[in-house]
Amino acid sequence: MIRGVRVMLSDQPRCDAYHQAHDAQYLASVMGDAKGAALRPDMEVAEGMTTAAGPAGVLEALGLDLSPSPEAITALGAGRHPVSGEQLVAPRAGCDRVAYNDLIYSAPTSVSVEYAATGAAGDYVRAVQLVHDVEVSVWVGLETFCQLLPVVWRGIHSSLPMHAQLAVLTNVHYAEQPIKGQAAPDPHLHVHTRILNVALGADGKWSAVHFRALYDNLRVLDGLIFMELQHRLHARGYQTVPVWEPPP
Numbered sequence: 001m002i003r004g005v006r007v008m009l010s011d012q013p014r015c016d017a018y019h020q021a022h023d024a025q026y027l028a029s030v031m032g033d034a035k036g037a038a039l040r041p042d043m044e045v046a047e048g049m050t051t052a053a054g055p056a057g058v059l060e061a062l063g064l065d066l067s068p069s070p071e072a073i074t075a076l077g078a079g080r081h082p083v084s085g086e087q088l089v090a091p092r093a094g095c096d097r098v099a100y101n102d103l104i105y106s107a108p109t110s111v112s113v114e115y116a117a118t119g120a121a122g123d124y125v126r127a128v129q130l131v132h133d134v135e136v137s138v139w140v141g142l143e144t145f146c147q148l149l150p151v152v153w154r155g156i157h158s159s160l161p162m163h164a165q166l167a168v169l170t171n172v173h174y175a176e177q178p179i180k181g182q183a184a185p186d187p188h189l190h191v192h193t194r195i196l197n198v199a200l201g202a203d204g205k206w207s208a209v210h211f212r213a214l215y216d217n218l219r220v221l222d223g224l225i226f227m228e229l230q231h232r233l234h235a236r237g238y239q240t241v242p243v244w245e246p247p248p
Contacts, residue, residue, distance in 0.1 A: 012077045012099040019171050019192070020070060022046035044173040047131045047189075053139040054167040058200050062167060073169065076100075076196050079208075088198055088206040100169070100194040101211050103218075105225060107134045107189040111233070115174070116187035131189070133232040135172050138191045141225030142168065149217060152199050153210045164199040166209065 026046035028036025039045065050073075052064045063083035064072065072082035077099030079089035091097050107115075111130065118127040143165075145151075150161035171192040176185035199209045214221065230240050 012074070015102070015194075016070060016073055016077075018042075019050055019169075019194075022171060022173065023049050044175040047172040047174050048135070049171075051135070051170050052167065053170055055143065055165045058165045058167050061200065062198075064167065068169065076167075076198055079198060089208050098197050098208075098211070100196045101209075101214070103193045103195060103214070103221075105134075105138050105191045105193060105222075107191075107229075108226075109186060111229070112174075112187040112189040114238075115189050129236065131172050133229060133236070134189060135170055135191055137225050137229035137232060138170060138193055139168070140228045141221060142166065142193070142195075144224050144228075145214075145217070145221045149213055149220070151210055151213050152201050152207045154201065154203070154207070161210075161213075162201050162203065164201040164207070164209075166199050167196050169194040169196065 021040070022043060023046065025037055025039065025043065026049060049067050052059060052066060052068045062076070062081065068076075068082070075082040075085070079091060079097060080087055111134065115127055115130045118124070118130065146164065146166055150163050151166065152162050152164040154160040154162050171194075173190055173192060175188045175190070195209065195211075195214070197209050197211075199207055201207055233240055
């Protein structure tokens with residue numbers, strides 16, 4: 001399931017601070033710092049650092065490293081180039097700017113269970129592989145989505161749809177999800193995908209993202225991610241079974 005949560009610029013510092021705290025917790029756990037690795041009640045377990053993803057040309061044009069700095073993320077949230085400071089997307093007078101939208105992709109329960117089992121068995125190589133497969137599947141699914149459907153609008157009153165390339169920030173988290181009537185909670189591996197509100201259109205110009213195109217076609221995006229994940233799981237020797245889900 002993908003849940004869309006709109007994040008306004010006024011809330012960006014709080015949301016960014018949440019992910020930065022997870023980055024710090026992850027680094028502390030890797031370095032063996034038990035105190036720094038301790039989880040607050042509102043935290044999940046981070047399975048990696050904040051990662052910038054998108055077509056290579058877009059990341060290069062934005063000057064984004066694989067692990068962008070908090071300053072770079074703040075600049076992009078305000079529609080500015082993180083290096084030059086150029087205003088890529090002009091704010092609308094009297095309107096709050098949407099910094100990004102956080103789409104949360106939940107891995108299938110069977111994948112989350114397998115991930116928990118590999119960790120319990122001490123097979124950390126396979127655990128890392130599963131995290132990688134889930135995260136990359138989100139990247140590939142979103143990039144394919146942008147090739148199929150326009151995600152920006154041009155022209156008078158934004159009436160002309162156009163294909164564009166997106167840049168995103170991903171964070172892989174793991175949590176234990178309580179289930180009513182079940183003694184043990186379900187493992188829950190998921191990816192926070194912060195889709196930055198800065199897109200490079202087919203005409204070579206930067207603009208805001210038309211997020212409605214994503215909201216209206218979330219099941220398409222969900223299917224593209226699942227297809228990529230299925231391909232990667234098959235390559236690792238897993239078998240998958242198609243499951244039909246009724247529309248919401």
